[in-house]
Amino acid sequence: MTVATTTETVSGTVLSAQDVNMKNASAKGGNDLNNNFNGMDDRQGVTEKDLDDYLHNYNKWKQSRAGRALQQWIADYLGMRFDAEIKWKNVAMIGGLHLTTVVMFFKYVWYSTLTTWLWGIFVGGCAGLGVTGGAHRLWTHRAYKAKLPLRIILMCFYCMSGQNSLYDWVRDHRIHHKYSETDADPHNSNRGFFYAHVGWLLLRKHPECIKKGQLIDMSDVLADPVIQFHQRYFMALKILFTFIVPSMIPWMFLGEPLYLSFLANCLLRYVLTLNFTWLVNSAAHIYGNKPYDSRIRPAENKAVSIVAMGEGWHNYHHVFPWDYKAAEMGHYSVNVTTFWLDVFAKIGWAYDLKEPSKELVSRTLQKYGDGTHITTPIGNLKEVPEQDPLKSR
Numbered sequence: 001m002t003v004a005t006t007t008e009t010v011s012g013t014v015l016s017a018q019d020v021n022m023k024n025a026s027a028k029g030g031n032d033l034n035n036n037f038n039g040m041d042d043r044q045g046v047t048e049k050d051l052d053d054y055l056h057n058y059n060k061w062k063q064s065r066a067g068r069a070l071q072q073w074i075a076d077y078l079g080m081r082f083d084a085e086i087k088w089k090n091v092a093m094i095g096g097l098h099l100t101t102v103v104m105f106f107k108y109v110w111y112s113t114l115t116t117w118l119w120g121i122f123v124g125g126c127a128g129l130g131v132t133g134g135a136h137r138l139w140t141h142r143a144y145k146a147k148l149p150l151r152i153i154l155m156c157f158y159c160m161s162g163q164n165s166l167y168d169w170v171r172d173h174r175i176h177h178k179y180s181e182t183d184a185d186p187h188n189s190n191r192g193f194f195y196a197h198v199g200w201l202l203l204r205k206h207p208e209c210i211k212k213g214q215l216i217d218m219s220d221v222l223a224d225p226v227i228q229f230h231q232r233y234f235m236a237l238k239i240l241f242t243f244i245v246p247s248m249i250p251w252m253f254l255g256e257p258l259y260l261s262f263l264a265n266c267l268l269r270y271v272l273t274l275n276f277t278w279l280v281n282s283a284a285h286i287y288g289n290k291p292y293d294s295r296i297r298p299a300e301n302k303a304v305s306i307v308a309m310g311e312g313w314h315n316y317h318h319v320f321p322w323d324y325k326a327a328e329m330g331h332y333s334v335n336v337t338t339f340w341l342d343v344f345a346k347i348g349w350a351y352d353l354k355e356p357s358k359e360l361v362s363r364t365l366q367k368y369g370d371g372t373h374i375t376t377p378i379g380n381l382k383e384v385p386e387q388d389p390l391k392s393r
């Protein structure tokens with residue numbers, strides 16, 4: 001069904017109504033939040049002075065004297081220079097978490113029961129869906145609409161991932177799409193794999209990124225009562241869903257000692273969830289082919305798609321960020337998120353699922369693709385000599 005009430009763009013081109021398909025289109029608005037909004041607009045009425053004031057305030061943050069001295073020491077004696085101040089608190093937290101996880105994994109976690117492992121996979125899957133189906137496809141890109149029960153479920157699942165607040169996540173990801181691979185991109189992959197993966201959380205943001213973040217229109221996100229609730233109780237929800245619920249259940253109902261349950265769920269599972277999300281920003285921006293647009297860095301990466309529940313088809317996603325599948329093909333084995341969104345669409349909790357028309361995808365890949373799309377004829381075949389019909393007799 002084609003009901004395109006929305007105007008979208010692909011590489012700067014305004015699309016016609018036939019270019020956008022919507023599945024399960026709603027008869028009328030209902031609880032729609034910003035019906036035609038695609039998450040990529042600028043806020044209205046922000047002046048240069050507003051930005052300067054904000055930046056001035058932001059710049060009041062300074063490294064401690066000890067932190068500055070340590071960074072200087074690293075530069076002088078180890079030769080490692082960074083182009084921004086190191087956030088030592090984040091280094092200690094993220095570094096400490098990873099180090100402890102590796103040590104504890106070999107010492108204890110390895111010995112937890114199969115049920116605890118399965119529970120960890122289940123919690124990891126829920127957390128992943130909260131990030132991919134919630135923070136990413138729903139709140140950032142408005143690729144579909146969700147009724148209240150689904151928004152609540154996705155918000156709770158998102159809290160299991162233990163990441164930044166939803167507001168910060170959405171803003172950062174909108175900047176990432178709008179200013180990919182520039183100074184304004186929070187995890188600019190031109191600064192290397194490590195920076196795009198986790199380094200961006202350990203260093204001070206580039207001023208251009210802070211400035212552009214202020215310009216992003218977040219009114220739709222702030223208007224959602226589910227996000228308002230999340231924002232108000234962010235830390236309590238994070239502690240509850242990332243640490244308490246995942247570690248209490250195996251202890252209370254599955255006979256696992258509390259310490260093992262905690263280590264398996266609050267360390268190993270947490271660290272894996274974080275890294276699987278980060279791989280989309282690092283690996284999927286560096287390794288893979290580009291069937292839809294060879295001019296951009298994001299690429300198609302199957303391995304990332306498997307661990308990130310369908311988010312590794314990143315060349316496609318950056319060309320059509322408003323497609324609810326975040327991929328052209330909907331094979332569920334490498335796009336678990338799409339499977340769940342289709343299930344929720346069946347029961348009516350997800351609707352107005354947006355997709356580009358087949359013609360638009362085909363036009364785009366023929367014009368800009370690198371020739372690796374499955375439908376692209378293999379040019380080399382022309383060089384294979386045609387079989388001589390006389391000889392084959």
Ligand SMILES: [Zn+2]
Nearest residue numbers: 280281298314
């Ligand atoms: Zn990206």
Ligand SMILES: [Zn+2]
Nearest residue numbers: 136173177321
């Ligand atoms: Zn995206």
